[in-house]
Amino acid sequence: QQQVKQSPQSLIVQKGGIPIINCAYENTAFDYFPWYQQFPGKGPALLIAIRPDVSEKKEGRFTISFNKSAKQFSLHIMDSQPGDSATYFCAASMGGSNYQLIWGAGTKLIIKP
Amino acid sequence: DVKVTQSSRYLVKRTGEKVFLECVQDMDHENMFWYRQDPGLGLRLIYFSYDVKMKEKGDIPEGYSVSREKKERFSLILESASTNQTSMYLCASSLGGRGGNSPLHFGNGTRLTVT
Numbered sequence: 707q708q709q710v711k712q713s714p715q716s717l718i719v720q721k722g723g724i725p726i727i728n729c730a731y732e733n734t735a736f737d738y739f740p741w742y743q744q745f746p747g748k749g750p751a752l753l754i755a756i757r758p759d760v761s762e763k764k765e766g767r768f769t770i771s772f773n774k775s776a777k778q779f780s781l782h783i784m785d786s787q788p789g790d791s792a793t794y795f796c797a798a799s800m801g802g803s804n805y806q807l808i809w810g811a812g813t814k815l816i817i818k819p
Numbered sequence: 820d821v822k823v824t825q826s827s828r829y830l831v832k833r834t835g836e837k838v839f840l841e842c843v844q845d846m847d848h849e850n851m852f853w854y855r856q857d858p859g860l861g862l863r864l865i866y867f868s869y870d871v872k873m874k875e876k877g878d879i880p881e882g883y884s885v886s887r888e889k890k891e892r893f894s895l896i897l898e899s900a901s902t903n904q905t906s907m908y909l910c911a912s913s914l915g916g917r918g919g920n921s922p923l924h925f926g927n928g929t930r931l932t933v934t
Binding site for chain 2: 712715738740742747748749750751752755795799807809810811812
């Protein structure tokens with residue numbers, strides 16, 4: 707119930723392609739869904755976040771799609787660049803509290819030049 | 820820009836040693852966190868603190884303790900290090916009290932090896 711399942715574990719995409727990372731959850735009480743980006747040797751940093759009252763959110767080349775009925779959300783990266791190579795984590799929380807962040811296992815993304 | 824500084828990038832300790840991991844943040848954040856990151860397991864919360872001298876257990880507190888004597892500093896203590904505590908340890912901070920979804924700001928991690 708408390709898990710967030712993230713897939714794939716790793717992903718290799720050519721430059722300019724659109725990598726898609728998927729996350730699924732069970733607990734319908736989750737009401738905040740952030741994505742964090744982690745470069746090698748660095749800590750994760752917030753990339754983009756969505757709440758279940760919207761189906762899509764865009765920030766630059768990054769888009770979150772949210773499907774409330776399917777209890778799934780995904781990250782799309784448009785026109786991907788080698789600099790987007792990183793590990794991406796989805797997460798979910800409820801009750802407006804970031805103490806309760808439940809993390810996906812992470813996706814290692816490599817963008818080939 | 821928020822800065823979260825972890826005192827060591829790499830640490831090698833022996834089984835049974837007492838280990839201190841230090842974390843300092845410079846943005847007057849109320850909340851501080853210690854996470855452990857292992858491949859395929861994501862980030863797992865060890866302890867968090869929402870105020871000075873306050874602490875709460877996360878998902879995997881066994882074998883760890885914490886100390887927060889000052890607002891800007893949050894220490895993770897391994898009372899008697901074991902090989903299964905070999906991992907990357909991440910400290911984070913965030914603005915706000917017990918509520919709110921303010922972003923977590925992470926340090927660059929301490930890679931601890933226990934031999």
